[in-house]
Amino acid sequence: MAFIPHTEADVAAMLEAIGVKRIEDLFDEIPPQLRVRALAGVPEELNEMEIGRHMSERARADGIALSFLGAGAYEHHIPAAVWAITTRGEFYSAYTPYQAEASQGTLQLIYEFQTMIARLTGMSIANASLYDGASAMAEAALMAVRANRKSSSARILVPAAVHPHYRRVALAAASNQGLKFDELPYRAQDGGVDFSALARYDAEDITALIIQQPNFFGRLEEVDALTDWAHAHAALVIAVVNPTSLALLKPPGEWGARGADIAVGEGQPLGVPLSGGGPYLGFMSTRTEHVRQMPGRIVGRTLDTAGQQGFTLTLQAREQHIRRAKATSNICTNQGLLVTAATIYLSLMGPQGLERTAAAAHARCRELVAALTRLPGVRLAFAGPYFHEAVLQLDRAVAPVLKALSARGITGGLDLTPYYPELGHALLVCATETKSSADIDRYRSALGEALAGARAA
Amino acid sequence: MSSVPEDLKYTKSHEWVRARPDGTVEIGITDHAQHALGDLVYVEVPDAGRVLVAGEACAVVESVKAASDVYAPLAGQVIVGNSKLAAEPETVNTDSYGEGWLMRLRPAPGALEAAALMSPADYRKVLDAEGG
Numbered sequence: 313m314a315f316i317p318h319t320e321a322d323v324a325a326m327l328e329a330i331g332v333k334r335i336e337d338l339f340d341e342i343p344p345q346l347r348v349r350a351l352a353g354v355p356e357e358l359n360e361m362e363i364g365r366h367m368s369e370r371a372r373a374d375g376i377a378l379s380f381l382g383a384g385a386y387e388h389h390i391p392a393a394v395w396a397i398t399t400r401g402e403f404y405s406a407y408t409p410y411q412a413e414a415s416q417g418t419l420q421l422i423y424e425f426q427t428m429i430a431r432l433t434g435m436s437i438a439n440a441s442l443y444d445g446a447s448a449m450a451e452a453a454l455m456a457v458r459a460n461r462k463s464s465s466a467r468i469l470v471p472a473a474v475h476p477h478y479r480r481v482a483l484a485a486a487s488n489q490g491l492k493f494d495e496l497p498y499r500a501q502d503g504g505v506d507f508s509a510l511a512r513y514d515a516e517d518i519t520a521l522i523i524q525q526p527n528f529f530g531r532l533e534e535v536d537a538l539t540d541w542a543h544a545h546a547a548l549v550i551a552v553v554n555p556t557s558l559a560l561l562k563p564p565g566e567w568g569a570r571g572a573d574i575a576v577g578e579g580q581p582l583g584v585p586l587s588g589g590g591p592y593l594g595f596m597s598t599r600t601e602h603v604r605q606m607p608g609r610i611v612g613r614t615l616d617t618a619g620q621q622g623f624t625l626t627l628q629a630r631e632q633h634i635r636r637a638k639a640t641s642n643i644c645t646n647q648g649l650l651v652t653a654a655t656i657y658l659s660l661m662g663p664q665g666l667e668r669t670a671a672a673a674h675a676r677c678r679e680l681v682a683a684l685t686r687l688p689g690v691r692l693a694f695a696g697p698y699f700h701e702a703v704l705q706l707d708r709a710v711a712p713v714l715k716a717l718s719a720r721g722i723t724g725g726l727d728l729t730p731y732y733p734e735l736g737h738a739l740l741v742c743a744t745e746t747k748s749s750a751d752i753d754r755y756r757s758a759l760g761e762a763l764a765g766a767r768a769a
Numbered sequence: 770m771s772s773v774p775e776d777l778k779y780t781k782s783h784e785w786v787r788a789r790p791d792g793t794v795e796i797g798i799t800d801h802a803q804h805a806l807g808d809l810v811y812v813e814v815p816d817a818g819r820v821l822v823a824g825e826a827c828a829v830v831e832s833v834k835a836a837s838d839v840y841a842p843l844a845g846q847v848i849v850g851n852s853k854l855a856a857e858p859e860t861v862n863t864d865s866y867g868e869g870w871l872m873r874l875r876p877a878p879g880a881l882e883a884a885a886l887m888s889p890a891d892y893r894k895v896l897d898a899e900g901g
Contacts, residue, residue, distance in 0.1 A: 461816060604811060604831075629811075629836035638838070 378751055379723040380680065382701045382742025383528070384445065384475050385592070386581045388556070388669065389746055391660050394583045398653045407645045412625045419623035422611040422646070425655040426597075432558045432658075433551070433575040434565025435597035439608035440646035445552070445578025446478040448594030449522065450485035451607045451641055452550045452574045455598075456520035457491060458640065459573070459605040462546045465517040466491045469542075471505045473498040473527035474552060476731045503529040503694035503703065510541055518547040523572070525553050525561065529740070530677070530701030531694055532561070539568030548573040555595070556581045556673065557699050559666040565599075574598045574606075583657025584650050593647035593654060604630055607641030672745035673700035676752070680743040683756040689763055693738055700744055703728065706737040706763075713739075716762035722755055771801035771896060774866055778884075779892035780842045785866065786886055789873075793848060794881065797870040798830060798839060798861065801896055806832040809858040814850030814871050821845060821874070823884060828871050830861065843884035845874040 318326070323335070332338060339347075358366060379387055397403070402417060412419060422440045429438035442448040457466045470479055470493050483493060494513075499506045504527070521542040525533050535551070542549045551564035551572040564572035579593040580586075598606050604627065612626035632639035661669065677700040684690050689707035706713060710727040717724035728738035743752065773779070778786045783802035787795040803809070811831040821827050821841040828839035828850075850872045854860060861869035887895070 604813070629831045629834075634834075635836050638836075 375721060377718070377721055377723040378754060379586075380725050380741045380743060380747070380755060381723045382530075382744075383726040383740055384477065384578060385586055386554075386556070386673075386700070386742065386744055387586055387746050388581050388583075388673075388744055390583050390585060390657065393660060394653050394656050397656050398649065403649070403652045405648050407648050413622070416623055418648070419611045419625070421652060421655055422609075422648075423613055423623050424659075425651045426611060428655065428658045429555075429595045430597050432555055432563065433553065433577075433595075433597045434563030434571065435575055436565075436600045437603050437606070437610070438595060438597035439606055439610050441579065441651045442576075442594035442596055442608055442643060443647065444590060444592045444594045445576065445580075446475070446481035446594075447485065448576035448578075448596050449474075449478045449550070449552050450482040451594075451643065452552075452576045452596060453482055453486050453491055453493075453520065453522070454489065454641065455574060455602070455605050455607060456548045456550055457489075459602045460519050460546070460548045463517050463519040465519055467494060467517065467519055468492070468550075469494050469496050469510075469513065469518055469521045469547070471496045471498060471522065471524065471527065471533075472732075473503055473505070473529055473531070473533075474522055474524045475528045478524075478552065498527075498529075501694070502696040503527065503531040504533050504696065505538060507534075507537070507541075513545065516545075518542070518545055520548040520550050520573075522550045522552060523567075525551060525564075526557060526699040526701065529694055529703045530698040530742070532697045532699065535562070535564075535567045535572075537568070539570070539572060543568065543570050551575040551577075553577045554581065554699065555579060556666065556670050559663065559670040560674070561699075571599070573602060579647075579650065579654050582654035584653055591647060591650060593650035603627065605640055606630070608643050609646050669745050670699075673743065676700070676743040676745060676747045677702060677741075679749065680741060680747070680752050680755070683752050684741070684759060687756065687760050687763060690759070693735060701740060701742040703735070704739045704741055705735070706739060708737055708763075710737050710739045713759070713762050716765060717755075717758055720758040720761070722758050724755070724759065771799065771804060772866070773799070773801075773889045773893050773896070775889050777866065777889065778842075778886035779889065779895075780840070780886060781895055782840050784839060784842045786842050786884075787870075788881070792875070794843070794845070794874050794876055795870045796839075796842060796872050796874060797865055799892075800865050802830075802837075803862050803865045803869070806830060806837060807834055808832055809861050811836075812851075812854040812858040812861060812871070814852070814854060815847045817847055817849050819847045821847065823880065830871075831858075839871060841874075842886060843874070844877040844880040846877070848873040848875055 426438040442451055453468050472495050497506045497509050523533055523535055523538050525535050527533055539549045549572040555577055564575040576596045579595045584592055610627050611623055614622055614624055616622045628634055630640045632642050681702050685692055691705050693703035693705045714724045725739045725741035728735055728740055783799045785797050785799050809830055809832050813829040815827045823841055823844045825841045826838035827841045830837050851870050
């Protein structure tokens with residue numbers, strides 16, 4: 313069957329059947345002043361050959377920078393097999409399939425993904441993925457309000473050191489549903505949650521506490537003490553975690569005496585290349601007691617009437633095609649293709665491979681911090697342990713320095729000034745296993761030159 | 770034909786109400802309702818102490834094919850939810866008028882008299898009209 317839905321002759325026949333001369337006439341009730349003719353600033357169309365050439369010229373002009381930028385999306389080595397397998401026709405779909413059970417292979421893959429996420433986070437059950445880490449955190453906040461029946465305040469405590477974009481997404485997604493987000497300050501000396509700020513909530517009804525580990529500054533939070541504090545105050549704990557880091561760090565399911573209640577995060581580090589605007593994937597896992605409040609799709613393993621193993625979408629009664637307005641969320645799909653890549657990535661790496669990756673990233677970041685802080689005018693902003701990112705404080709404005717580095721082919725990190733002006737000239741840098749000692753040397757000399765140049769000027 | 774015991778009162782939304790000697794009431798879903806839902810896989814009952822207004826969604830019964838709200842037939846305060854149903858939701862299918870009760874309620878003053886409850890005969894007419 314041709315993918316051209318109708319020919320000119322078909323269109324003419326249809327127009328004649330309904331007594332209209334031209335397609336335009338179908339829209340004549342739209343007043344002329346509301347109609348867009350040509351779009352200003354949008355050039356004429358290009359054919360495939362022309363657009364291919366145009367885009368490759370643009371890409372060449374951008375070049376391939378040596379990147380030390382993290383801030384929520386991380387450059388990791390992706391084994392070639394990951395996307396070679398992911399892009400096979402059998403897997404190449406963006407969504408949970410319709411008539412899902414007819415696609416047993418896809419469901420099995422999602423089931424494996426859920427199992428891996430549940431094990432990585434130390435929780436008992438995971439869903440089939442969400443859009444991205446930020447929306448996963450927003451969904452977790454909404455889920456906590458449904459799940460915490462001891463609380464009626466819908467008040468969520470969010471440390472200021474949680475990713476600023478995540479906080480904005482949560483506000484946009486959940487504030488109109490009556491959720492209130494209270495910001496917890498961080499300690500100036502080490503960037504972790506300021507425990508003294510928790511005291512004012514001692515007698516208050518708190519629905520949940522969000523803990524990002526590592527936090528946006530790359531710093532490790534005192535997750536055990538924070539989790540226990542939240543549980544002592546009848547609040548649930550939402551963990552926002554980096555999946556790579558979990559190969560080394562204590563999983564959320566083991567935080568404190570009882571473990572976190574919901575774990576979410578951005579799955580991009582697991583085999584998904586960096587890309588402005590995504591698509592990435594969010595993940596979410598929880599304890600069995602909260603599973604009916606968990607949004608999204610869940611694949612289960614079962615036996616068919618002949619006693620053979622089969623996979624099926626399960627607990628669908630929570631979802632909007634059955635529960636309508638009272639569904640747990642209006643998310644009823646998943647990031648199928650990215651889940652496929654993440655599952656293959658995790659399968660190839662194995663627990664040891666992921667642990668080596670995490671350890672190498674941590675070691676490279678320490679090497680980077682040591683190298684850069686030897687430069688005059690550069691110091692580490694926060695004391696204490698970090699994973700593969702750290703905040704540096706410069707002796708001058710960050711933006712011009714990043715511009716000078718960019719001219720030398722280096723993406724130097726994220727200028728924190730717009731997000732945390734109180735930190736002064738703060739720069740968030742990241743190094744993963746993809747950076748060599750030579751790369752770090754190159755960054756150090758370029759930064760040294762940029763600072764010296766600025767000093768001379 | 771669904772079973773409609775003579776000693777209970779009913780609602781149009783297929784809940785039953787049993788008046789207990791101590792002035793409290795027991796609430797569940799009818800045999801017709803459990804049959805229409807099919808095999809139940811999950812039942813969510815309200816916590817003790819929750820104050821309900823008549824008509825408020827106060828419990829959820831979920832089967833393999835649907836999830837439905839259960840509405841409070843009358844105003845009152847929940848004394849206890851049937852915690853046994855968390856592990857054995859199928860009890861609602863096998864014994865909807867007995868062990869499958871959902872909650873016990875202390876009616877608000879006058880609430881039992883004010884509630885628009887139906888006699889077994891009237892509820893049977895509702896079922897007949899629904900073809901059940």
